[in-house]
Amino acid sequence: MRGTVASLAAAALAARGVSAGRMIDGRLAARAADNTTYDYIVIGSGPGGGPLACDLARAGYTTLLLEAGDDQGDNPIYSELGNFNIAGNDPDSRWDFWVRHSDDDAREKAFAHYTWRTANGSFYVGTTPPAGATPLGIQYPRAGTLGGCAMHNGGVCSLAQDSDWDIVVNMTGDTSWEASKMRQYLVKVEKNTYLPANTTGHGFDGWLSTAVQPARWAHDSSLPATRVLKKLAELTGQNASDVASLVNKDILGIEPHKDTRNSFYNMAQHEDKGGKRSSPNNYIKATLKDPRNFPLTVRLHSLATRVLFDTDTKNKANASVPVATGVEVMSGASLYGADPRHASATKTAPRSRFWARREVIVSGGAFNSPQILKLSGIGPAAELAKFKIPVVKDLPGVGERLADNYEGSLLALGQQPVGGGVITLMFKTPNAAGPDRNIFTWCGAFSFEGFWPGFPTDYGPNEYECAMVHIGPHSQAGTVRLASADPQVPPDINFNFFLNNGTEDLQHLADAANLLRTAWQAAGAPVLPFAEKHPCPGTGAGNCTDAAERALLKTQAYSHHASSSCAIGAASDPLAVLDSKFRVRGVQGLRVVDASAFPRVPGAFPVLPTIMLSAKAAEDIIADAKKAVHKK
Template identity: 65%
Template sequence: MRYHLLSALAATAVAAAPAAPSESYDYIVVGSGPGGGPLAADLARAGYSTLLIEAGGDEGDNPTYADIANFNEAANDEMTRWDFWVKHSDDPEQDLKFEHTTWDTGDGTFYVGLDPPEGAKLLGIQYPRASVLGGCAMHNAGVCSMPADDDWNIIVEKTGDTSWSAENMRKYFKKIERNEYLAPGDDAHGYDGWLATSVADNSWAKDDSLPGTKILRKLAELTGQDPDQAADLVNRDILEVGDKVDETTSFYNMVTHADSKGKRSSPNNYVRATLADPAEYPLTVKLHTLVTRVLFDEASLANGSTPRAVGVEIMEGASLYKADPKHADGATGPVSQIRATREVIVSGGAFNSPQILKLSGIGPADELAKFNISVVKDLPGVGENLGDNYEGGVLALGAAPIDTGLITLLFRTPSAPTAKRNIYTWCGAFSFEGFWPGFPTYHGPTQYECAMVHLAPKSQAGSVRLVSADPQDRPEINFRFFEHGGDEDLAELVEAANLLRKAFQAAGDPVLPFDELHPCPGSAANRTCDDAAQAEYLKLQAYSHHATSTCSIGGDDEPLAVLDSKFRVRGVEGLRVVDASAFPVVPGAFPSCPTMMLSAKAAEDILAAAEETDKKRRRLFA
């Protein structure tokens, strides 16, 4: 096996090793998350020497990450957490109304809230990412869902590349999936892939005496489903295929990328399996290694020909990036270069991929000029088009605890602009209100929430922009929530909240009355807020954690297109971006599984290109 170690894989750690000046590989993949990790494994399994570079370490055997139930602890863990402090708008006064605004107190602790102590330094709105082998698929809740067909087909419309059709994209999910909840033979699923999928036991829904079941039945009534069928519908396959699936309002059983024993399944597993395989695939993993820029062929830069990526510059050491809470002021590491004989693939995610491109001279020329970065290719779309789902929820405290499982529902609100469903909600005895150090707040044993994700947000006006030419600095991230179509999106969220709130009232004794915490505080007897007040609350308190689209695929006629349909960075050679930043629009409710599908497609495209190149070489030298 070709990988760097401090200890054997059985002892859990794949560790960083210094790069020799002559070190080179066919492919270099930067970032090991849902885009880069599987891609590197696929390239190596095809026989190409591949280097996978990850800024973090390997926590694959750590129960905090390996057990999917510990996802809240994983996202809070300083072992892997990168803290990005983002903005939701261009109005600083509006952002300061976000109830979980975070401040640095100066004594090693955070203050979260609206009334910081004197002298506290404003940080902003926390947006944690995972610096670890496997990326954010190692600290998320593991929800696996499909985008609407239109979210794939838009790429066909933009580029003319029919390989992006929703029908064709499904084959990549079947390729990677190892389904553990359906009997083999379902044509919509795969059973031999590296990604385990599983569902929860929803037998609780058969007990009509439970308050949670009463809420379930009321939700069925409110959304046009048969309450008497609700106990069966909660086991419906949320990954089903068929006509008008995206227009179907229904309960489902939430699927997670975890096995039936509750062990997380992620790119970490696939990378480690590739390293450990007796076939000795040519995969090398470098951990605790920060990529500072992509290198380009000097001759092509000097003679004005199309620039070609030929490698990367790296800085080695743990916690070098300033988003890492363990970063020590002034800490740096040795800098060296590694060569790629075929291609460099950037898979750093929606924040770091555009940052790496810009530091390498690819991005808006005026922005690069501010930091004296030589322009390799003026691409105005790099770091633009940032999008995300809006998230919120109806959270209340009952008079008694609710013993229930999870209700998963996809539905359409009355003002949705198309026939497609626009809300993904899950309801249960939990509290989830966004991200801040130490989230979530436990409101006691009687807490009950219907959290919701808004599908197909109308605004993708956010940006990721440099603050310096220092690769250790965090970029400035501004989502510009509700910039376009904001009133319409807020109306849809309010409609969803009103429907969910009605269902709460079906819980009966001893749970009632509910005391709602937000978005409309109080009980049914004394609640006074109207739709406008709810919309204002949601506008100020919406949160997100599905950032995409900052290096988006687009057509030749689109000024902000960064990639072509084969993931190639426009205007240069030998460089691709393969991660969630490539999506032109936010893909459904949860991007983890769609990004793994995208990764499998990228592997196919890259390997096809390599085969074609090799054929040309053979003809040339025949």
């Protein structure tokens, strides 16, 4: 039936002179489709918007997908998942957001990888800049390319905690968000490559490939890494004699008490068996190439500047309700100021307008979605007035409650390599309140200390690290504020790390580091002693206090999982931006579908939960469209 609907829609498009399934490079066809009307316009092709646009087109609705970047899908830097650090540094897709972690300038500039622009235009990274250098901030790279940040990330797939889904039920009363119901969207999107077909709770026919790496090394008890693994099992209440099987546990599996049990896992990633990245880029390309001619149009190099509204529409109570009717777009390469190739001359790029007969969906991510809403007149009235932006709807919560996982690491150099492979562990620290685990860690012979131009530092074959992600941080006080009414100027972003309950969260990270450090001592000779670089520099197993660890983690914590800046919330919440169906409150025909919609950060890694959220949004939007047809 779906194919029949799509074919009919494609025929209707052809009759109007509009082709189905095409990709337009904005540089070459800047005004080729100006004033065209689509059923839906989706702004942003990342894990939220890309799959959503495909699902809408596959359901037979004419859909325009706007992407400000280009297509790097065939570039091995992106298509080979193992190149993710190179991809994160690549100026062909990199958008440099320079963020703050607090309002304290001294604390900001104590960040070891604080970045400056020198007088000759190059970057300086560190705490003692040369004379004449201009402070930029802490780098937070995003990906301006078809597929969004799923094209430069490490591909780690983990699920949200059940409470992250259930919080929407508790806020809004919408039971479709219950955790038990949300798994259907994993089944829908997943193409599992590492389990027997038809394993309960997994999908095998979706568009997103998931794979794991073999962990045969854990059978070798002579390896220092295996000794560390066994000690970690002991410290977290697992069977040390069974670690070889425990490390192959399915991290996406169905199990009782999945959010409360300390457990090793085999890290899943969105890639195929050959290590090729699987992302929205692949799904978009497959939709465009499908012989069923789904009515999807993709415009690259197309920077959405604002959503257009009809402000004369009346609701049933005869009150005016703004209705989103289209999008204004600038066409050209490197238009956005965060692009390192951006030049001021691009301000003269041509502008086009496209129209939506049904809805506009904003999927720009946690930084750009609130920016687009505000530029369109949706946001805090006082902030809009500051930039002389006419208020369409006063929504104080737009750009507020920005959240993120805290990330840190225990990094040291051994006397010899530790060997082995990656250890993936989720556990609860001793002083954490509530039943759920609060730390996701992965340990191995690598180095990762956050983001800066040229990251990471390679310390050689003896490096060993346990990277840590703090799940469920207590502080959610970040902000995304306009810096200008110019859509090419990135917003001001302040995460306000540790502003609320900061000591508690920092102690969780310190407790995790202490447990991991204790396990490391099991590596034995000839690896020991470890020369720890951070958070406790030196060679002793306990050579610094918790207070010293907390102080260092406070200045050196980093992040890469921004969410919640346009969050779903209760109707009674003045800072709620969306209802449970992703609709922007107080207007019609406008939704936000990306990680900014989550009321809090979903688990440890948001990419898979965001893809699941996108699949749910598609279902909700299509259901609403069918209801509207039925009413007519």
